[in-house]
Amino acid sequence: MIDVKFDVYTDTPFRGDPDQRSQTLRRYHELLWSKPLPNGHPFKLSTEIRGAYLHHNSSLGEFFLASDSIGHTYRHSKLLADVISQVPEDELNDLFALCSTIGAYTIFPGRRIDRKPTINGARGLHPKIGDRFDLTLECIRRHFSGEPSPLSNVLERYREFFDLFGTFEGYVDFFHFQDLVLIFTQN
Structure with missing residues (x-):
């Protein structure tokens, strides 16, 4: 049902x-993430x-959830030129x-709270994160462990979303980020 090579x-x-x-990307997100949460409740x-x-x-x-790209080439980044x-x-x-396939996308809460940036916006605009998903994932790990991070404020605003997964491991398992965590911990 999901073509992992489909170019969105x-x-x-x-x-x-x-x-x-992309209607296909939206449909893939709906199919992939409509499943039981770590606590067994249907999502x-x-x-x-x-x-x-x-x-x-x-x-x-x-x-209310929105798609977010987690893979980037930085081809048009002046800073990394x-x-x-x-x-x-x-x-x-x-x-x-590769960054044009479902494997390079995830979902985050998509509605602003108190007119403040969403996770997608905050991670893209924060100079210490620069839209890098490895750094975003580390901030999420720190959120679950109660440690501060550059994204602490925005992740706390969306605490109810992260509470759905119980633990960082639950979040990682739900979204199939195991390989990313493995890569980060080996480097």
Whole structure:
């Protein structure tokens, strides 16, 4: 039912953002993350609420979720231009192809609280995070362990979302981030 090689840009309007415009990516998120939470409660996502990318409403709470890319080439980053210029073009293209599949996306709460940035916005704009998912995942680990991080404020705002997973391990297992955690802990 899910083609892990599907390029989400192929059903995204020209120059559009797959996070917002790819119907296949949205459907894949709905299929992948509509499953039991670590505590056994069902986490059924719906695309039927007008204006919501994905929606969940149950005794666990109401959640409006949005897609977020976790894989980046940094090809257009001025800050990293010197580094990126040393990477062969075909390798950048291969990485971009991988970053255009469902494996390079996740979901986070998508509604602003008190007009403050969402997790997606905060991690993209924070100078110490720079949209890097490895650093975001470390901030999430610290959130679960009660340690401070550059994203402490925004993660605390969305505490109810993280509470769904019970522990960092529950979060990692739910979203299949085991390999990312393994890579980070080995480096």
